[in-house]
Amino acid sequence: xxxxxxxxxxxxxxxxxxxxxxxxxxxxxxxxxxxxxxxxxxxxxxxxxxxxxxxxxxxxxxxxxxxxxxxxxxxxxxxxxxxxxxxxxxxxxxxxxxxxxxxxxxxxxxxxxxxxxxxxxxxxxxxxxxxxxxxxxxxxxxxxxxxxxxxxxxxxxxxxxxxxxxxxxxxxxxxxxxxx
Numbered sequence: 024x025x026x027x028x029x030x031x032x033x034x035x036x037x038x039x040x041x042x043x044x045x046x047x048x049x050x051x052x053x054x055x056x057x058x059x060x061x062x063x064x065x066x067x068x069x070x071x072x073x074x075x076x077x078x079x080x081x082x083x084x085x086x087x088x089x090x091x092x093x094x095x096x097x098x099x100x101x102x103x104x105x106x107x108x109x110x111x112x113x114x115x116x117x118x119x120x121x122x123x124x125x126x127x128x129x130x131x132x133x134x135x136x137x138x139x140x141x142x143x144x145x146x147x148x149x150x151x152x153x154x155x156x157x158x159x160x161x162x163x164x165x166x167x168x169x170x171x172x173x174x175x176x177x178x179x180x181x182x183x184x185x186x187x188x189x190x191x192x193x194x195x196x197x198x199x200x201x202x203x
Contacts, residue, residue: 035099045092049141051100063159064129068106070201071127071157075109075194084192087111087124094118095126097149103142111189124188125153130160143167147174153186157201164198 033051045056060068068091075089088111092104096118107127110119126146128138138156146154147169154167154174166184167174177184182198 033100036096036102037099039102045104047104048100048102049137049145054137056104060129061131064131067129067157067159067201070203071129072107074196074198074200075107075125078194078196079109079192082192082194084111084188084194087188087192090123095123096120097145101145103145105142109188111192122149122151124151124192125155125186126151127155127157129157143174147172152188162202164201 031052034048034053035051036048039046039048039053042053047054047056072089072091079087079089087109090108090110092106093108094102094104094117095108096102102118105123105126106129108119108123109125110123112121128134128142130138143154150169150172152169156165156167158164163179164182165179166177166186168177169175182196184196184198185193186196187193
């Protein structure tokens with residue numbers, strides 16, 4: 024462990040639930056989720072949620088649900104809030120405590136480094152099958168699929184993708200529609 028890490032405050036889920044505002048907790052270190060997302064970020068999020076809900080409905084994936092950000096607790100010292108999630112099992116607690124089928128992070132200048140590094144590692148280690156990183160500036164979506172416990176970037180030359188979320192739940196997306 025790096026010496027600097029030893030002197031940083033280390034918080035747990037019990038601390039986290041007492042905080043006001045939106046936060047994430049990664050390896051015991053708090054990250055403020057402010058300021059609120061830009062209008063473009065929110066529009067992209069809304070459009071992508073609509074596309075995902077429509078794809079789930081078209082594929083008759085009744086067990087899979089789309090969620091706006093919610094607490095995803097991976098340990099006592101790590102709680103993240105992906106921008107969008109697809110969960111194909113019932114959530115029985117105030118937070119998600121098992122891997123969703125898909126997570127989406129919409130990159131911003133203040134979060135891109137954390138999304139590309141910290142969260143990438145967290146989602147990969149948790150066994151989340153798909154990780155989508157949406158770049159509003161480039162108007163591109165990177166789709167990572169878990170293969171042999173490591174994320175592999177899927178071919179992003181086309182924005183028409185088929186995703187196998189759960190047994191019997193295969194959805195088709197046209198990601199070009201995010202930018203309309």
